[in-house]
Amino acid sequence: MKYWVTCQNALLTTLAYRGNLLLHLLTTAINVLVAIFMWLAVYNFSGRSNIAGIQPNQMVIYLIVVNILALIFSAEPIFKFSSLVRSGNLSVVLIRPINYFIQSFWDYFGRAIPYLIVYGLTTGLVSPVFHRGLRYGLSSLLLMLITYGMFFLLITAISLCSFWLVQVWPLRPVLSALFLLLGGQAFPLQVLPSAVSWLIYNPFSLAGNQLTLLLLGKLSLYQIAIATGWAIIWTVVALAILKLTWQRGIHSYEGVGS
Amino acid sequence: MAAPIISIVHTDFSYVTFTKQSGFSGAWHDLFHRQKSTVAAIQDVSLQVNRGEILGLLGANGAGKTTLIKLMTGILPANTGSVRLFTDEIPFRKRAAFLQRIGVMLSQKSQLAWDLPPLDTLVLLREIYHIPRDQFTSWLAFLTKELAVTPQLHVPVRKLSLGQRIKFELICALIHRPEILFLDEPTIGIDVSSQANIYRFLKQLNHDIQMTIILTSHNTKDIEALAQRVAVINHGKKIFDGTTTGLISRYATVPILEIVTDGPLAPLPTHVKQVDNTHYEVNATALVALPIDPRHILSVNRRNGSLDAILTQLFSEEAPKQ
Structure with missing residues (x-):
C-alpha cells in the first residue's frame, strides 16, 4: 500500500505541472514528425518502396511507437538520484523504513502513467499483439513487464554512480544518444548490416526497437522468447551491479548540506 | 538503573x-x-x-x-x-x-x-x-x-x-x-x-x-x-556534558557585573569603573554586596554569565591542528 501511495503521489506530481506535461508531449510529437518527414524524404529520393523490408507506412508507425516508448522508458531516475545525493536529501529517504528501490520503481511507474494512458493504452488496443491467441498475448505481456523492470533496474544501477560523481548531467546526452542509436529511436536497427545484428539485444533496443516490433506484430513467438531471455540476463546484470555498488556507495555517502 | x-x-x-x-x-x-x-x-x-x-x-x-x-x-x-x-x-x-x-x-x-x-x-x-x-x-x-x-x-x-x-x-x-x-x-x-x-x-x-x-x-x-x-x-x-547552569558556572570567568543606572554616579564608589554616563562595571570577585545604591540601578548583567556569552567564548577557540 505504501508503494501504491508513492505511485499516486508521483502521478499527482506529474499532473501538478499541466503546462510542462503538455509541452513535453508536444515537443515529443514535433520530434516524431521531424523523424517521419526525414524518413519519408529518404524513401522518396531513393525511389525505393521498402528499406530493409520496412515500407513507408510501417516506418511511420514504427517511429511513433518507438518515441512513445522513449517517453515511458525514461532515464529520469538517474538525475533524480543524483540530485538526492548532491543535495544530501537522500538522508530523508534513508531514515524511512522503506526499500528505496521499490519506492523508486513505483515513483518511476507513477510518473509514466500519463504517457502509458495517453499513448500506451491506445497503442495496446490497436496493436495485433492481443489478437493472436492467449499464448502469444501472455508471452508479449511478459516481455513487456520484464523489459520494463529490466530497464528501470539498469537505469537505477547507472544512477548509483552519483555516489562518486558530483554531477551526472554529462550522462544525459549520452543516454539520449544511446536510445536514439542503440534503442532504434532514430531508425529501426533492422536497417543495420547483419554483422551487427546482435545489437538488437542490447537493453536500449529491447526497450525501444524490440517492443516496438512486438506492438506492431512483427515478432514471432521464438523471437519473443529470445528477447525475454536477454531481458532476464540484463536484469540479472543490473541486480548484480546494484548489489555491489549500493553498499559501497552508502558507505561513501556523506549527507552533505547539514 | x-x-x-x-x-x-x-x-x-x-x-x-x-x-x-x-x-x-x-x-x-x-x-x-x-x-x-x-x-x-x-x-x-x-x-x-x-x-x-x-x-x-x-x-x-x-x-x-x-x-x-x-x-x-x-x-x-x-x-x-x-x-x-x-x-x-x-x-x-x-x-x-x-x-x-x-x-x-x-x-x-x-x-x-x-x-x-x-x-x-x-x-x-x-x-x-x-x-x-x-x-x-x-x-x-x-x-x-x-x-x-x-x-x-x-x-x-x-x-x-x-x-x-x-x-x-x-x-x-x-x-x-x-x-x-x-x-x-x-x-x-x-x-x-x-x-x-x-x-x-x-x-x-x-x-x-x-x-x-x-x-x-x-x-x-x-x-x-x-x-x-x-x-x-x-x-x-x-x-562538556551537563546542565546549562553547570555549563555557565564552569566556564564563567571573573565575575564582572555590567550595571546600568538612571543617572551618573557621583562620587564614583570604589571597585566601580565607569564605562559611560550611566554604564558601570564592577569586579565582584572580592565583594559581598553591590557598592551602588539599588534605587538607582536599572539593570545588572553578569558579563560572560549568559549561555550565549559562554558559547561565543568556547566556539571562538581555534581548532587543534590535525
Whole structure:
C-alpha cells in the first residue's frame, strides 16, 4: 500500500505541472514528425518502396511507437538520484523504513502513467499483439513487464554512480544518444548490416526497437522468447551491479548540506 | 538503573575532502593532482542518553552536531567505536523495526513533496509507518491544531511560508509517535510566538509519552527552553556534558557585573569603573554586596554569565591542528 501511495503521489506530481506535461508531449510529437518527414524524404529520393523490408507506412508507425516508448522508458531516475545525493536529501529517504528501490520503481511507474494512458493504452488496443491467441498475448505481456523492470533496474544501477560523481548531467546526452542509436529511436536497427545484428539485444533496443516490433506484430513467438531471455540476463546484470555498488556507495555517502 | 536509550562509546567519524587553488592554474593542477585531506568530524565522542531525556547538542557551524545526529540515525556509519540505540540496535543497519521507532527532522532536508499539499506526504508516511487510519486522523488533527497549521494541510508545499513548512516537517517527524525524536535546528524561520508554542508542545510530548528528544540549535533560547542536559561539541570533540547552569558556572570567568543606572554616579564608589554616563562595571570577585545604591540601578548583567556569552567564548577557540 505504501508503494501504491508513492505511485499516486508521483502521478499527482506529474499532473501538478499541466503546462510542462503538455509541452513535453508536444515537443515529443514535433520530434516524431521531424523523424517521419526525414524518413519519408529518404524513401522518396531513393525511389525505393521498402528499406530493409520496412515500407513507408510501417516506418511511420514504427517511429511513433518507438518515441512513445522513449517517453515511458525514461532515464529520469538517474538525475533524480543524483540530485538526492548532491543535495544530501537522500538522508530523508534513508531514515524511512522503506526499500528505496521499490519506492523508486513505483515513483518511476507513477510518473509514466500519463504517457502509458495517453499513448500506451491506445497503442495496446490497436496493436495485433492481443489478437493472436492467449499464448502469444501472455508471452508479449511478459516481455513487456520484464523489459520494463529490466530497464528501470539498469537505469537505477547507472544512477548509483552519483555516489562518486558530483554531477551526472554529462550522462544525459549520452543516454539520449544511446536510445536514439542503440534503442532504434532514430531508425529501426533492422536497417543495420547483419554483422551487427546482435545489437538488437542490447537493453536500449529491447526497450525501444524490440517492443516496438512486438506492438506492431512483427515478432514471432521464438523471437519473443529470445528477447525475454536477454531481458532476464540484463536484469540479472543490473541486480548484480546494484548489489555491489549500493553498499559501497552508502558507505561513501556523506549527507552533505547539514 | 535502566540502560540508556542511546549509547555512544569512543566514536570517531571522518570524511575525505579536497582543496583546490583558485583560478585557471588551480583548476588545471586539480585536474591531475587532487589534494585530498581527511577531516575528523567526530573524535572520540562518548555520550549516553536516558529514556525521556531532552538533550541539547551545542556547537558552532561545522562542529559536528549534525554529524553526530547522522551517526545516531544511521545515515552515516561510525569509523570506530560504537553507536547503539534501544540497547542493541546499530543504526547504520537501518532495520525497519529500528527506523519505525525514531523520528528525524533535519532542518535543511525536506520530507515534504514540493508540488503536493502536506497531506499527501503525511498520507504516504501513514502507509510507510503502518499507522491505523483513525489513529492517524486524530493524531494529525491534534498536531496541526497545536502547531496552528490546520488550514494549510491542503495547500501545495511550494506555496507555504518557511515557518509553516518547518511546522509540517516537525509533524512529519512526529506522525508515527517515535520513541526518540531527533531535531536539527527545529525553529529556523519560526516567529517568536510559534517558537514558544513549539517549546510548550515538545515539553508536553516529553512529559506525557516520555519521548526522548535530541536537539541541535544555534538558537540558545531553544536549548534553554527545552534541554534538561546539554552536550557541547567543538571541533568534533565533546567538551562538556551537563546542565546549562553547570555549563555557565564552569566556564564563567571573573565575575564582572555590567550595571546600568538612571543617572551618573557621583562620587564614583570604589571597585566601580565607569564605562559611560550611566554604564558601570564592577569586579565582584572580592565583594559581598553591590557598592551602588539599588534605587538607582536599572539593570545588572553578569558579563560572560549568559549561555550565549559562554558559547561565543568556547566556539571562538581555534581548532587543534590535525
